[in-house]
Amino acid sequence: MSSFLRSDLAQLMAYTPQPGHGGDADQADQPTIIDHLDTNESPFDLPDDLKQKLAWHYQHELKTNRYPDGSHGKLKEAIALYVNEAAGLAAQPITPEWISVGNGSDELIRSILIATCLNGHGSILVAKPTFSMYAILAQTLGVPVVTVDRHPDTFAMDCGAAQAAIDHSKMNTPTHTSAPPIRVVFVVHPNSPTANALTEAELQWLRSVPDDILVVIDEAYYEFSQTSVVNELAQHPNWLITRTFSKAFRLAAHRVGYSIAHPTISATLEKIRLPYNLPSFSQAAALTALQHRQLLLASIDGILEERDRLSQSLKNIPALRIFPSQANFVFACLRLQHQQPNSIQPNSIQPNSVQLDSQSYLTDLVNSLRQQGTLIRHTGGGLRITVGTADENQRTLQRAIAYLS
Numbered sequence: 001m002s003s004f005l006r007s008d009l010a011q012l013m014a015y016t017p018q019p020g021h022g023g024d025a026d027q028a029d030q031p032t033i034i035d036h037l038d039t040n041e042s043p044f045d046l047p048d049d050l051k052q053k054l055a056w057h058y059q060h061e062l063k064t065n066r067y068p069d070g071s072h073g074k075l076k077e078a079i080a081l082y083v084n085e086a087a088g089l090a091a092q093p094i095t096p097e098w099i100s101v102g103n104g105s106d107e108l109i110r111s112i113l114i115a116t117c118l119n120g121h122g123s124i125l126v127a128k129p130t131f132s133m134y135a136i137l138a139q140t141l142g143v144p145v146v147t148v149d150r151h152p153d154t155f156a157m158d159c160g161a162a163q164a165a166i167d168h169s170k171m172n173t174p175t176h177t178s179a180p181p182i183r184v185v186f187v188v189h190p191n192s193p194t195a196n197a198l199t200e201a202e203l204q205w206l207r208s209v210p211d212d213i214l215v216v217i218d219e220a221y222y223e224f225s226q227t228s229v230v231n232e233l234a235q236h237p238n239w240l241i242t243r244t245f246s247k248a249f250r251l252a253a254h255r256v257g258y259s260i261a262h263p264t265i266s267a268t269l270e271k272i273r274l275p276y277n278l279p280s281f282s283q284a285a286a287l288t289a290l291q292h293r294q295l296l297l298a299s300i301d302g303i304l305e306e307r308d309r310l311s312q313s314l315k316n317i318p319a320l321r322i323f324p325s326q327a328n329f330v331f332a333c334l335r336l337q338h339q340q341p342n343s344i345q346p347n348s349i350q351p352n353s354v355q356l357d358s359q360s361y362l363t364d365l366v367n368s369l370r371q372q373g374t375l376i377r378h379t380g381g382g383l384r385i386t387v388g389t390a391d392e393n394q395r396t397l398q399r400a401i402a403y404l405s
């Protein structure tokens, strides 16, 4: 191994959003229709007339020889307007100084880690299962990750354990053997992959987190859940919200995310990011999406209706346990007593191996669906299924029923 590379990176693997999608499969066996229900995007492309508008902008206004607007001035103004409007904040308290824009919210997560934890300054806390990117990006920066559990029925985080972890981490006087204190708590509202929004008890706990710890509330699914903590932001100078254009705004291809936080935090994130982190065309796409937000967001009601229809139908499969969703995806677990009879040898298996067995059963299920053209995720001990178009959901359902009964 090249000795100039950090040895702690050797055991990390490059991120593959769709594990097992390698180019190994025989092309001839590939299904002709692929339903991409594994990354929680909107099933709808931008409408044609908006694409044409953007194409016109590219042809007549955008200068490819010029660097992008490195201040994101126009975009931040439009985002601030949208944030206030969507939250019904008539006083317009969120100004562009509260906004920072990233190349996807992934970039913002990395900037947050650099700003808070680098050089042994801090560790992060997450409640598993949750969005994997916090821990992955932390590891690439050598930032320790502390994890706590969630309730097996509600997926609410164990706030007592979280508080204990924070207290414990503070008692460590940092040495090269002990982890530095927890500096950031990451939560998702609603969580991925489990689709539950923060409860009042979780919010109460987050309000009590001392102000030497940053609380990051990831609202990637805000437009679907319509729940936000933005109204409380002014009271909590240690809170930061991240959001994205990758989901309800249908712009995953353009990689635009933003954060909302007290101007002091935002100004620091601005120092850390690369100077031209967001290409001109992506900025134009996000601006266009915001200008036409009513049109784009009008698709949400239909997606939520489809979600409820899909959830209801999946509930009719006895082998599956379906959890309530506040987002555009559904989380399902296997009911243990309903595993395939021949995948278990009675009397010879301990609970642990039953767990393992049910996980390998889910892996097989996901592989079978993939071979038929339905891509879903096996993650967090269950299945995360993005809500697609009515046709896509119908195929998901048929294939799941065929496999499980």
Ligand SMILES: *Cc1c(COP(=O)(O)O)cnc(C)c1O
Binding pocket: 040, 103, 104, 105, 106, 107, 131, 188, 192, 218, 220, 243, 244, 245, 246, 247, 252, 255, 256, 257
């Ligand atoms: C999809 C998703 C994002 C979006 O990330 P981008 O980098 O903006 O595409 C952020 N957080 C969570 C929890 C997500 O599921």
